[in-house]
Amino acid sequence: MARLRDCLLRLTVTIRSLLFWSLVYCYCGLCASVYLLKLLWSIGKGPAQTFRRVAREHPPACLNDPSLGTHCYVRIKDSGLRFHYVAAGERGKPLMLLLHGFPEFWYSWRHQLREFKSEYRVVALDLRGYGETDAPIHRENYKLDCLITDIKDILDSLGYSKCVLIGHDWGGMIAWLIAICYPEMVMKLIVINFPHPNVFTEYILRHPVQLFRSSHYYFFQIPWFPEFMFSINDFKALKHLFTSHSTGIGRKGCRLTTEDLEAYIYVFSQPGALSGPINHYRNIFSCLPLKHHMVTIPTLLLWGEKDAFMEVEMAEVTKIYVKNYFRLTILSEVSHWLQQEQPDIVNKLIWTFLKEETRKKD
Numbered sequence: 001m002a003r004l005r006d007c008l009l010r011l012t013v014t015i016r017s018l019l020f021w022s023l024v025y026c027y028c029g030l031c032a033s034v035y036l037l038k039l040l041w042s043i044g045k046g047p048a049q050t051f052r053r054v055a056r057e058h059p060p061a062c063l064n065d066p067s068l069g070t071h072c073y074v075r076i077k078d079s080g081l082r083f084h085y086v087a088a089g090e091r092g093k094p095l096m097l098l099l100h101g102f103p104e105f106w107y108s109w110r111h112q113l114r115e116f117k118s119e120y121r122v123v124a125l126d127l128r129g130y131g132e133t134d135a136p137i138h139r140e141n142y143k144l145d146c147l148i149t150d151i152k153d154i155l156d157s158l159g160y161s162k163c164v165l166i167g168h169d170w171g172g173m174i175a176w177l178i179a180i181c182y183p184e185m186v187m188k189l190i191v192i193n194f195p196h197p198n199v200f201t202e203y204i205l206r207h208p209v210q211l212f213r214s215s216h217y218y219f220f221q222i223p224w225f226p227e228f229m230f231s232i233n234d235f236k237a238l239k240h241l242f243t244s245h246s247t248g249i250g251r252k253g254c255r256l257t258t259e260d261l262e263a264y265i266y267v268f269s270q271p272g273a274l275s276g277p278i279n280h281y282r283n284i285f286s287c288l289p290l291k292h293h294m295v296t297i298p299t300l301l302l303w304g305e306k307d308a309f310m311e312v313e314m315a316e317v318t319k320i321y322v323k324n325y326f327r328l329t330i331l332s333e334v335s336h337w338l339q340q341e342q343p344d345i346v347n348k349l350i351w352t353f354l355k356e357e358t359r360k361k362d
Helices: 002-045 106-116 144-157 170-181 197-206 208-213 215-219 225-243 258-268 275-286 313-321 343-355
Strands: 070-075 082-088 095-099 121-125 163-168 186-192 299-304 326-331
Touching (some): 002 215, 144 170, 163 170, 186 343, 208 215
Parallel strands (some): 095 121, 095 163
Antiparallel strands (some): 070 082
16 A cells, blocks of 8 residues: 555656646747747848847946945855956945846946945845856856855855845845755845745746746747847847836836946847856756745845736745745835835835844744
């Protein structure tokens, strides 16, 4: 009887795995077909415009603004990779480590670099494969284990044993994982617009709307084609993410200036600059769900209600995975780009969370 039960259990796991990967690959094919139609439509409207790309040899002045901090580099001994970061605030102060999302880089934290340097050593990192940080070629170098180890090694290289950890979007995913795997390294956790990883994987399989909102996760599984689609029409897709009515910063928000937008396009228009960031997504389905998933440190989750990529219901469910003080703040009429769109509000909420005494839940 026990043997039969074991066989049924293994069969159930196998069937679920087959169904899961069937869903992944079928949706990958569907997304690829949709984007191929978009490409053909663009070529039909104007082939010269479709393949036009402006050469950008020099960075916009805003990327070298001294008020944001100092550009620094650190080489990690084990991986051999060189990481770029911008640091503000005096050495020796408590460390605040900022992890950006996609398609972003250190500059998405410009408002926080200026704000928190009075009391923290604020470090805005370019993640593996992004910006001026080294970008390994093979997708295997972007597994979640590698990304988690990067943060641990960077903390050691900076001379710190713990930090206030803040992550947005994909950087939020990494922040959750650091808090789960290395809780001793995190004094307080702040995540912006990304649910607990287990909530994300469970919710996406049960809610078709979220499956549609996360279509880029599936599209990015395809080799080279996503990079190509981002680059056509002089990176129109990148501009669209930040400025369109459907996905961009809201009308009441702090919109990107022309120079801000040019900074993003400059970074991602460099040769090979898109492959590293997209490779982050090319291992995700083999790494989730997590075996260990409870968070045991004080956590603040900030969420833009008008996020075009994440259903707000996932934010509510996240609290069951935090066995400590947990605060959720949902900002109405605010998009996915929360810390850039409403920096004053976000900074105030972070200050409040950092200064308050938090008591562990029973």
